[in-house]
Each structure stands twice: as C-alpha cells, then as structure tokens.
Amino acid sequence: MRYRRGLSTVVGAVFFIIATTTVVTYITYSMNSIDNFSQSVIVSESQNIDRGRESITISQVGIVNNKFNMTVTNTGSLPVKLTRLWVTNQDGVTSDQKADLNIQLNPGQQQYNIGQSTAITAESTASYNLKVVTERGNISTFQVSPNTSTRIQLITPGTVAPNTDFKIISLITNNSTTPNNIANLTPTMLSNVTLTLVDGPNPANIDALPQGSTAAFTWTYTAPVTSGGISMNASYTGAPTGKFVLSNFTNQLSAEAAAATQSQWSQAASRVGILISGIPNPIHSLTNSLEYAKWGIGIINPLDRDVEVYAAGVLFTNPNILNTVVGVEPGSGIGLWSKRALGAGANMAVWEGGSTPVIIPAKSVGQFRFETDFSSNTLYESIVTMQALTSEGKLTVQYVISSDSAANYPLINAFYSTNAASPTTSWTYNLNNIPGNTNDKLFNMTVQNAGADFPSKIKVLILVPSDFTDVQDYTAGSGGWGVASIFTNPDGSRIIKVETTASTFLGGTSKTYQFTADTPSVTSDKLYVFQTTTIYPSFTGTGQSELASALSEAGVEIVP
Amino acid sequence: MFFDKKTRRGLSTIVTSAILLSAVAVMGVIVVTWANTNLVKHQQDLDSTVSTNYNKINEKILIEHVWFNQNGPVVNMTLNNIGTIGLNVTSVIITNVTSSQTYSFTHTNGGIFPNGTLSLTETFGWVTNTPYKILISTERNNQFETQVVSP
Numbered sequence: 001m002r003y004r005r006g007l008s009t010v011v012g013a014v015f016f017i018i019a020t021t022t023v024v025t026y027i028t029y030s031m032n033s034i035d036n037f038s039q040s041v042i043v044s045e046s047q048n049i050d051r052g053r054e055s056i057t058i059s060q061v062g063i064v065n066n067k068f069n070m071t072v073t074n075t076g077s078l079p080v081k082l083t084r085l086w087v088t089n090q091d092g093v094t095s096d097q098k099a100d101l102n103i104q105l106n107p108g109q110q111q112y113n114i115g116q117s118t119a120i121t122a123e124s125t126a127s128y129n130l131k132v133v134t135e136r137g138n139i140s141t142f143q144v145s146p147n148t149s150t151r152i153q154l155i156t157p158g159t160v161a162p163n164t165d166f167k168i169i170s171l172i173t174n175n176s177t178t179p180n181n182i183a184n185l186t187p188t189m190l191s192n193v194t195l196t197l198v199d200g201p202n203p204a205n206i207d208a209l210p211q212g213s214t215a216a217f218t219w220t221y222t223a224p225v226t227s228g229g230i231s232m233n234a235s236y237t238g239a240p241t242g243k244f245v246l247s248n249f250t251n252q253l254s255a256e257a258a259a260a261t262q263s264q265w266s267q268a269a270s271r272v273g274i275l276i277s278g279i280p281n282p283i284h285s286l287t288n289s290l291e292y293a294k295w296g297i298g299i300i301n302p303l304d305r306d307v308e309v310y311a312a313g314v315l316f317t318n319p320n321i322l323n324t325v326v327g328v329e330p331g332s333g334i335g336l337w338s339k340r341a342l343g344a345g346a347n348m349a350v351w352e353g354g355s356t357p358v359i360i361p362a363k364s365v366g367q368f369r370f371e372t373d374f375s376s377n378t379l380y381e382s383i384v385t386m387q388a389l390t391s392e393g394k395l396t397v398q399y400v401i402s403s404d405s406a407a408n409y410p411l412i413n414a415f416y417s418t419n420a421a422s423p424t425t426s427w428t429y430n431l432n433n434i435p436g437n438t439n440d441k442l443f444n445m446t447v448q449n450a451g452a453d454f455p456s457k458i459k460v461l462i463l464v465p466s467d468f469t470d471v472q473d474y475t476a477g478s479g480g481w482g483v484a485s486i487f488t489n490p491d492g493s494r495i496i497k498v499e500t501t502a503s504t505f506l507g508g509t510s511k512t513y514q515f516t517a518d519t520p521s522v523t524s525d526k527l528y529v530f531q532t533t534t535i536y537p538s539f540t541g542t543g544q545s546e547l548a549s550a551l552s553e554a555g556v557e558i559v560p
Numbered sequence: 561m562f563f564d565k566k567t568r569r570g571l572s573t574i575v576t577s578a579i580l581l582s583a584v585a586v587m588g589v590i591v592v593t594w595a596n597t598n599l600v601k602h603q604q605d606l607d608s609t610v611s612t613n614y615n616k617i618n619e620k621i622l623i624e625h626v627w628f629n630q631n632g633p634v635v636n637m638t639l640n641n642i643g644t645i646g647l648n649v650t651s652v653i654i655t656n657v658t659s660s661q662t663y664s665f666t667h668t669n670g671g672i673f674p675n676g677t678l679s680l681t682e683t684f685g686w687v688t689n690t691p692y693k694i695l696i697s698t699e700r701n702n703q704f705e706t707q708v709v710s711p
Contacts, residue, residue, distance in 0.1 A: 011581060015588045019595065026599040033610045044617045084640075086625045090711070096627040098638075135675070137622035137642040 051136045053078050056105070058132060058142035061115075062207030063122045063184040068115030069207060072132060072140070074105035080138075082111075086131040087120050090145070101132070124184035125238035143176075144183045144208075151175050154234040154247040160223045162251055163466060163492030165198055168221065170234040173214040182209040182236075187217040190233040193251075196222040225466045225492035227252040265529040265553065266465055266493030269302045274388050274395035275529060275553040277367055277429030282539070282548040283321070283374055283403035284411040284451030292326060292371035293450065294413040295349070296429040297386050298555050299366045299395070302527045308357040308391040312368040313350030315342075318382040321403055324373035325349040330358055337370050357391075363525035365555025367430040379404045381545075402548040410507065411451030412458070414534050414550040420444040420512045431530075432557040437521035442474060445532055447500075447550070448510035456538035459499040460513060463531040465556075466492030467520035473498070474514040481513050503538070519558050528556040616700050619643045623694060623706040624677070630711065633685040639696065641672040648672075648699040652682060657691040657707070686710050 055076030062069045068087070074080045082103040088096045099118035103111050114132075115122075122128060127145035153171040160166040170187050186205040200219030209215050223230070230251050235244035275298030283293055295314060301307040316322050319341065327337025335353035342348060351368055360366035368388075380403045388395045403409075416431060417423035423446035434441060447458055464471050471494045473484035484498035498513055505511075520526065532552040539546055620643035627636050635654065641647055649670030654663045663684040672678045686692070688710055696704040 008581075011584060011588070015592065018588075018592050022592070022596055022599055026603065029603055030606055033606050037610045037614055040614045041617060047620075084624065088627060095629070096625065096636075098625070131625065133622070133624050133640065135642070137620065137640065139622075139624070 047136070050078055051138060054080055054134060054136050054138050056080055056082070056132065056134060056138065056140045058130065058140050059110070060208050060210060061130060061142055061144045061181045061183055063124050063144070064116065064207060066121050066123065067118070068120060068122050068128075068130065068144075068183075069112075070114040070130065070132075070142075071110055071112050072103075072105065072114055073110045074107055077107050079107065080105045081135040082114075082132055083135050084133040085115065085118065085120070086133070087122075088129040088131075090127040090129055092126065122183070124186065128183075142181070144181050150182070150236075150239070150243060152234055152236075152243065152245040154232060154245045156232055156247045156249050159250045159252060160230070162223050162227055163225045163488060165220055165222050168200075168219045168232060168234075170201070170217045170219075171214055172209065172217070172236055174209045174211050176211045181211070183207065184237075185209045185215060186237040187215075188235045188237060189219055190235075191221075192231040193224055193228065195224065195230070198222055223251045265463060265531045266489065266491050268465060268467060269300050269527040269529060272303060272307055272390065272392040272395070273300050274298065274386060274397050275300055275365075275429070275555060276386060276397055276399055276551050277553055277555070278369070278413065278415050279384065279399050279401065279551045280411060280413045280450075281399075281401045281534075281550045282410060282412060282451075282544075283401055284409040292324075292373055293411055294415055294427060294448070295370050295372060296415070296552070297368040297388060298429050298553060299360050299368075299388055299390060300527055300529065300555050301360045301362065301364055301366070303392075304362050306362055306391075307360045307366075309353065309360060309366060309368075310357045310389045310391075311350065311352045312388040313340075313348050313386075315346055315348045315385040315387065316382055317346050317384070318380050319343070319345065319347045321374050321380055321382055321401075322347050322349060322372055326371040326373075327351060328369040328371060329367060334358065360390075363527060364557055365430045365432060365527060367428070367555070369427075369429070374403060399551065400547075402545055409451055410449050410454035410505070412454065412505075412534060412536075412550040413446075413448040413450060414460075414532055414552040415446055415448070416530070416532075416552065416554045417444045417446050417512065420514060423510055423512050424448060429552060429554045430557075431554055434519055434556060434558050436519050436526070436558045436560055438519045439470070440472070440516040441519050442514055442516050443530070444512050444514050445530070445552075446510050446512040447505075447534060449505045449507050452507045454505035454507070454536070454539075455503070456505065456536045457500045457503060458505055458511075459497065459535040459537060461533045461535065462496040462498075462513075462515065464494045464496065464515075464517055465528045465530075466494075467526075467528065468494070468517040469520075470516075470518045471496065472516045474516045475512075479513070480511045484513075484515070522558050522560055524560060526558045528558065530554045530556055612700070615645055616702055618645050619647045619698060619700055619702045621647065621649075621672075621696055621698070621702075621704040623696065623704060626694065626706070626708045628686055628710045633683055635682050635684070635686060635692075637680050637682070637694065639672065639678045639680065641674055641676050641678075644674055646671060646673050647702075649678060649680075649696060650699050651697045652680060653695040653697070654682060654684065655693040655695070656687065657693055658687075 057073045057075045059073045060071040082101040085099045097120045099120050130142045132140045151173040155169040157166050187201050198220040201217040206215050231248045233244050277296030277298035278294050280293035297312045325339040335351050337351045340348045340350050385398045415427040417426045419426040475481045477483045482499050482501050484496050487495050534550045622640040622642045624640040625638045649667050652665045665682050691709050693707050
C-alpha cells in the first residue's frame with residue numbers, strides 16, 4: 001500500500017508540474033507580448049504627441065537675387081528638422097519646385113535666408129505658395145504675392161513752384177487677411193509731365209511687406225519750368241490691374257515769388273525789343289583819359305521775319321558829358337555814327353542808316369556799338385535814353401549814369417567777349433550761333449576799369465535764363481574773382497553772384513569772369529539775354545553812389 | 561473457487577494498478593500534448609496579432625505635396641514615410657467630392673523606406689476648382705487620406 005500511494009503521487013506530480021509549467025510559460029509569454037505591444041503603442045502615441053507639440057511659422061518671405069529669402073521660426077516646444085521646401089507658382093503652368101532642406105531649429109530659434117542656397121528661382125511679379133515640411137510630418141504654408149489686397153496712399157504737395165524741388169510719399173499697406181507677404185515690393189511712380197528725378201524712391205524697394213504692415217517710399221522731383229497741372233500715379237511692380245492711386249496738384253509760382261523774380265530775360269525772348277547791351281557807369285570824364293567808354297544797343301528779334309533798323313542812338317540829357325563818339329558797329333560804309341549837339345538841353349550819339357538800314361535776320365540779335373570820350377568837368381548824374389527806330393516800331397529804354405572829372409573817378413565797362421585772353425579787343429553784346437544741347441558751354445563776362453583806380457570790390461550779378469541748366473562757376477576763385485554763389489529762382493532762372501577779391505580795381509585793367517552752362521535743346525533758333533549788373537559796395541562818398549552800375553544785356557542766340 | 565485467495569488479491573491489485581496507471585499516463589500525455597499544442601498555437605496567434613498591430617500603428621504616411629499638372633490630365637503627389645518601418649503603398653483612390661466620381665489606381669512597386677519619399681503620377685481628367693479626396697492604402701491595410709482643391 002505504501003508503494004501504491006507513492007507512485008500515484010509521483011505521476012500526479014509530474015502532470016501537475018507539466019501543466020503548471022506550460023500555463024505559466026504561456027501566460028508569461030502573453031504578458032511579454034502584450035507589454036511589448038503596449039510599449040509600441042506608447043511610443044507611437046508619444047510620436048503623435050510630439051508631432052502635435054511641433055510648430056513652425058514662416059514669419060517672412062522675400063525675394064532676393066531672384067531667389068526666395070525665407071525666415072522660419074520654431075514656435076513649438078521641441079526641436080524641429082526642416083526637410084523639404086515646396087514652391088508652387090500660382091500664376092503659371094510650370095511644375096512645382098522642391099528643394100531638400102536639412103535645417104535643425106531649437107525651440108524659439110529663427111533661421112534666416114532659407115531658399116537662398118536652393119536652385120528654386122522666383123520673380124517678384126508672380127504669386128507663390130510656399131510649403132515647408134518637417135521631419136515629423138508637419139507642414140507650414142505661406143503665400144507670397146503682389147496680387148493681394150493692398151491700399152496705396154499718395155501724399156503730394158498742394159502746389160509746387162516751377163523748377164523747385166518737391167517730395168512725394170507713397171504709402172503701401174498690405175491689407176491681406178491671410179499670412180501673405182508682398183515680396184520685393186518695388187514702388188512705381190508715373191507723372192503726366194516730364195519731371196526731373198532728384199532722388200528716390202527711397203528706399204528703392206523692400207524685401208517683404210508682411211500682412212498688416214505699411215511701407216513708405218519717398219521721391220524728390222524738380223518741378224518743370226513751365227507752369228501747369230501735374231498728375232502723379234503711384235503703384236508697385238506686379239500690382240493687380242487697376243491697383244493705383246492718382247493725385248493732382250499745381251505747378252505755379254506763388255504771387256509773391258512771381259513778383260520777386262519778375263524779369264523778362266529769365267525766359268526766352270518772345271518779342272522784338274531793345275537791349276541795354278552796354279552802358280558804362282560810373283564814367284571818368286577827363287577828356288582823352290585812359291580808354292573810351294563802351295556802349296551797346298542791342299535789338300533782339302525773335303520773330304520769323306527780318307527787322308530793319310533805320311537809326312539807333314543814345315540821348316544824353318546833359319550836353320556837357322559827351323565829347324567824342326567813335327563808331328564800332330556797324331562799321332564804316334554802313335551808315336554813319338556821329339555826335340549830334342542838341343543845344344543846351346542835350347546831345348546825342350547816333351547811328352543813322354539812311355537808305356541802307358541794318359537788317360537783323362529772323363531769330364537773331366543785332367548790336368550797335370560805339371565808344372565815347374567825355375568832357376565833363378564836374379559831377380553829373382545824367383539820364384541816358386537808348387533809342388532805335390526799327391521796322392517793328394520805335395524802341396526806347398532809359399538808364400542813368402554817373403560821371404565826374406575827378407582824377408580818382410573810375411570808368412567801368414561791362415561786356416562779353418569771345419576771347420578771354422584779350423577781352424577788350426573782342427568785346428561784344430551778341431553771343432550768336434551757339435549750338436544748342438551743348439554741355440558746359442563757356443561764357444566770358446568782362447569788367448573793365450578804363451578810368452582811375454577804383455577803391456571798391458566789384459560784384460557782378462548774371463541772370464541766366466531758365467532754359468540753361470547746370471550753371472557752374474568756371475572761374476571758381478581764380479583770376480581775381482572769388483567763388484561764385486549760384487542761386488535758382490522760383491521761375492527756374494539762375495543768378496550768379498560773384499565778387500572781385502581785391503579791395504581796389506586798378507585803372508586800365510580788366511577781369512574776365514567765366515561760367516559754364518548746358519545750352520538748351522532747340523529745334524530752331526532761340527534767343528535769350530544774359531542780363532549782367534555790376535554793384536560797387538564801397539563806392540560811397542561825395543559824388544560817389546552805390547546806385548551807379550554798369551550794365552550789360554547780351555543777346556544769346558542758340559541754334560539747333 | 562480454486563484460485564488462491566491471497567495470490568488472486570495481490571495480482572489483481574497490481575494489474576489494476578498498472579492498468580489504471582497506464583490509462584492515467586496515456587490520458588495525461590494526451591491532455592498535456594493537446595494543451596501544449598493549443599498553447600503554442602495561441603502563442604503564434606498572439607505573436608501574429610501583436611506583430612501586425614505593432615507594424616500597423618508604426619506605419620505613417622505624410623501626403624506631403626499634391627499638384628495638378630496644368631498641361632495635362634495628370635496629378636502628381638509625393639508621399640513621405642514618417643513612420644519607423646518600411647511600408648508598401650498598394651492603391652490610390654481619388655474621389656471627386658463634388659460628383660462622387662472615383663478613380664482607382666493600384667501600385668505594385670510602392671515601397672518606401674522610413675524617412676523616404678515616393679512620387680506617384682496618376683492620370684485622370686481632373687476638373688478645375690474642384691475638391692478631391694485622396695485615399696492611400698498600404699499593404700498592411702492602413703489608409704491615409706487628404707483633400708486638395710484643383711487649381
């Protein structure tokens with residue numbers, strides 16, 4: 001019995017062990033499998049959570065050197081790896097472009113210039129959709145387009161003065177309601193009249209105008225010489241059709257400015273007139289003193305027909321001044337220069353053509369020149385009247401001269417010359433046949449003291465008509481002249497102000513001031529006048545007046 | 561009764577015990593064998609189930625970019641395997657959301673390594689400015705879907 005019980009127990013135990021081992025093994029294996037699967041689920045879920053925590057923003061896109069220039073910011077809480085850039089041109093039928101990226105961004109970090117090293121090209125006039133893909137599978141998109149909702153504002157002055165600088169400001173606002181940059185924003189500005197651009201646009205362009213932002217661009221123009229309305233049209237490159245703004249304003253002189261610069265010679269001559277081509281002043285009146293005074297009577301003829309001049313002369317209201325008249329132009333054989341005594345009241349230097357008048361051709365300037373010697377033995381302030389009888393009528397202009405016989409009295413002539421080296425032998429008041437559209441044309445203006453030493457500096461004012469541009473001080477501090485100041489008048493004409501440097505202008509000497517200017521472009525002959533005035537700031541004392549001034553109105557003929 | 565009483569009782573006990581023991585052993589072996597076989601099969605089923613599900617949950621596709629070729633009836637798409645295991649794209653189904661018209665495409669060479677991409681070109685007459693649903697199926701019967709609007 002003892003043996004039977006033992007055997008049964010052993011058999012049962014064996015089976016029990018086998019069954020238990022099998023079950024335990026199965027359960028353990030199952031538990032491990034389930035645990036592995038659970039781990040896998042956890043890992044997968046962790047990846048999904050990481051994907052959800054990942055966030056990138058394309059904060060700005062511009063176009064630089066025909067390539068995208070993109071800034072991407074990691075706005076999430078995990079490091080991000082950018083793997084791909086996709087670009088879709090929304091305007092064309094070209095295939096989409098892609099570029100592989102390998103850019104790591106830590107949380108909060110920005111990466112600039114993305115796209116610059118890729119082969120993807122871009123045009124500022126096209127619309128693009130950009131897409132950046134991350135390694136975890138997130139996508140950020142961005143729109144780049146000039147064809148977006150914008151607002152353009154144009155700020156212009158209400159009125160501008162002719163030939164003056166003025167500014168225009170264009171404000172462009174990106175009104176897009178979605179993330180959208182206007183890349184490489186380049187403003188445009190058109191006008192209905194030709195304006196001279198001084199500066200601008202400033203800035204020339206901007207890489208990107210983000211949504212909701214406004215860009216300001218400034219231009220500086222010079223208004224036309226001619227008055228009139230100006231209409232400006234502001235837009236930008238690649239703007240949708242009809243996206244522009246207009247602004248109108250007026251280009252005209254204010255009444256005050258117009259009055260301040262009133263001179264018929266600031267513009268081209270438009271009618272026949274007499275020019276005070278040359279008047280010496282003051283006059284040293286000792287008989288046969290150093291040199292003669294130089295006179296000129298100009299006749300300007302801007303008409304399309306010839307003008308005949310029958311007689312020209314200067315009437316002196318004081319008969320004691322004029323002693324000798326030496327005719328210079330017209331020369332001998334063409335009429336006659338003479339001194340004509342008119343009794344106690346006056347005398348006259350006169351040229352009379354008789355039956356052979358001087359013909360001044362259409363669109364040209366004629367001049368009558370003579371020299372005089374004086375015989376006054378006292379101080380005179382004499383009215384002189386220049387006259388010319390022409391086929392267009394009698395022309396008259398008056399001036400006043402100061403004369404004295406005192407030994408220290410100067411005699412100042414003002415004239416132009418064709419040869420700066422010997423101005424007193426090439427003196428003239430008629431600068432003719434000057435080619436138009438010529439840069440840096442040189443002009444010689446001479447001041448001559450034919451009397452005694454002049455204890456004063458001489459200041460010269462030269463009015464250059466508005467059609468002449470780029471007026472420059474050629475002498476510029478040499479030849480006894482200081483550096484000139486050149487001012488632009490509201491009507492576009494310029495005035496040169498230059499002064500001799502020495503405090504005394506020696507008798508028997510001359511100084512030639514030279515300036516350059518770009519001559520106007522003309523299609524037919526056009527006439528101008530260089531109005532030249534002298535001022536003697538130190539010419540004061542008994543019989544010496546700062547009102548004294550030698551004058552020269554030289555005719556200038558510009559030809560095509 | 562001509563058997564020895566003492567001897568008959570002893571033999572009977574031994575034989576009976578042997579018979580019983582043999583029967584129990586045979587039955588035990590059968591039961592254990594059956595149980596073992598059953599458990600092994602269950603283990604294999606469990607293995608397969610766990611492996612399949614493990615692979616399925618680790619299979620991820622990003623439909624990275626879809627673009628319509630404006631020169632012809634072609635749609636291109638780039639798929640990115642962002643999962644941790646390789647996968648095999650077997651079919652693409654594109655549905656016109658507006659008209660419910662469906663276009664099916666099967667692929668036999670659609671394998672993508674982890675972090676790899678696959679570019680597919682499907683030809684069908686797409687209509688402009690229309691939403692389309694794109695359904696990608698893999699060999700493991702995972703499905704990934706996106707929607708795009710034609711230009």
